[in-house]
Amino acid sequence: MSKKEIALKVEHVSKSFKLPTESTQSLRTSLVNYFKGIKGYKEQHVLDDISFEVEKGDFFGIIGRNGSGKSTLLKIISQIYVPEKGKVTVNGKLVPFIELGVGFNPELTGRENIYMNGALLGFSHEDVDSMYDDIVDFAELHDFMDQKLKNYSSGMQVRLAFSIAIKAQGDILILDEVLAVGDEAFQRKCFDYFAKLKREKKTVILVTHSMEQVQRFCNKAMLIDKGHRTEIGTPLEIATIYKELNGITVQKEKENEVDNQLISVEADFKNHDDEKLTFDFITYFKEVIDDPVLTFTIHRDQGELLYRWTSDEEVEGEVTIIQNRVHLSFEIQNIFPNGKFTTEFGVKSRDRSKEYALFSGIVDFELINRGKSGNNIYWKPKAKAELS
Template sequence: MSKKALEVKNLYKSFNLPTEQANGIKQAFVNWTKGVKGYKKQEVLKDISFTVEKGDFFGIVGRNGCGKSTLLKLISDIYSPDSGKVIVNGKLIPFIELGVGFNPELTGRENVYLNGALLGFSHTEVEDMYDEIVDFAELEQFMDQKLKNYSSGMQVRLAFSIAIRANTDILVLDEVLAVGDEAFQRKCFEYFKQIKKQKKTVILVTHDMASVRRFCNKAIMLESGKIVASGDPNEVANLYSIENIESTAKADKKSKKNTAYIQTKVENKVLTPKDTLEVEVKYFVPEDRPVSFGISILDEASNRITSVIDDGFFIDDNNVEITSTKKGVYTYNYTLPLDLFNNRDFEITATLFAYDKKKDSYEPIAYTTEEDISQFYVRENKPRGGLLKTRGSWMSVKSKKEKKS
């Protein structure tokens, strides 16, 4: 018997996107005489090939618009490819569209039986598993309400609870954790642990790199419709994180030309506890006024790990640490030993403060925006328990200071 659960061979898929509207024969004729086709061709997937073996927990990652959902719909036989083929060895259950198979005018209870029937269960079989489905979804008190009154999170919990009861060889999941609350996500993680032990075949599409590292034994990364990385899930997840940061860093900053801003930058993003983190802080103040800034490191749950207010050039009468007093762009470098950090993802934020004469105090005038926050990842072969032994204020070293007018 074949060890392959799924084969994707030289898959191409494109869509025709309308560019001109023709409300009648006359307009269509005018468009034709002008050489206007009325559509443009968008290539979504370009020569995609990979194999999923039986028992694989296979991850698919990539930024929005890279072709992940289209690929899953081709695998699930919802779309047909332009060329290439998908070979599925066994029964495949896709969980890729929230609410597919649900009727919003029916109650939660009625939708359980309806969705169960669509998955091939008899009425008696659904009855036998009904209590387990409702218990997993934690929706006991809502089952006699119409589905249209459910939140999106409640709907996905119910749909997922039904789907995992299906007798399937391959389970396809698309961002199932995206709308679940923390308690539901823990249940999903426990379920993933169980099916991983049972060697069931799972294809998981997600933006959560922690899940890729935790559960997947293989992964691919899509970019602009092509596979740009495949194989070890840790390497694929690290590449995705780095690519995501670099793409964000290219965001247009023209709006900041005459507005105060503050940025953080980390060149080496994947580190070990033996390394030293090097951080560059850059800020712009558009007018002459006393300015200072603060830096914080947060973990993946947004817990503050450590922080520091810059030691500054001098201290004023109010004991406020000042970094500059003149208009301009300033750059500082800091270092931080990572010996107390373990396997986690971290981000660095900063706040710029300026003196407000009316309030006679220092007030924040700029924060690191989403594209200006730096991220780094601590990785080690043998992860230690716990998060981090709090260091308090980090031991920072100012190695460079420059001002550009």
């Protein structure tokens, strides 16, 4: 077994900030309070004893709710902040995409800011000349390059900064979730860039609230909550823990109840001549659900998202709703490689504010000997799940 190569190592990192509790006061009052032992601030402990490693080639996700310490951790890794305790070891050139647009001048045009920001990233004028058209094409700001930056929206500024930043070459890239900005078409371009990094086996640290992004791109993930490293594992494992942390009950195997609505679900799975896979779900609820959205995903057993389907975005699949009975049936091409796979089936409200049902592992299957000789498919039937 080859020895693993570590790209980033974080050891016992802690960080706190002093928050003033009093308005500016006189020197005399400050001295009196000092000798009385009265502090004019309180300490906010943001990170407490964080340790983890990222191997070369990892697409490593960091997940956490607002205020969990993710941003502070990123700035420590990027050497913007210095930890009070612990240390960070980086093996290679690190490029952080978390302070996009630093150095932009609002009084200069978009064109002028490209050359200035490129210089800050270490590019010569000739380098920027050669990449200028690509930067503008990616940012989709052709009609605005001769306007002053102060006339840009905040989204346009981030798009321009991101389009410049992706030209920087590094061994380790840190991507913040704010990169997925702009309209749907531009977001797809951002995610295509993420996919390219993954194909090239770049070492990437992705910080996001989106479990879908983590399961789509990452091979490992870490959850931070209230400044503590809670767990490290596969994206599917961490996504499950994160959902439960946010009050969404996710039960393994077949039992599940979210929003106290679900009674039972039946699942069936078939394959036809090794070319197509058919999935069939029948879900019964205690009450009639108005206009539900059904979701279905297929993951590798380590959590990597391979296939995603939702009833309000896709055309394939048949959804039948009769009072409190929701039936989903659809067929997809068997494009998957050898390996073990797990699935997740959910029912949500159309605005995604409610999650009526979420089943993880309701259909698990394995593909063996895929190729000219055919494909053997095994699965563990979980025909029916009932709730008490």
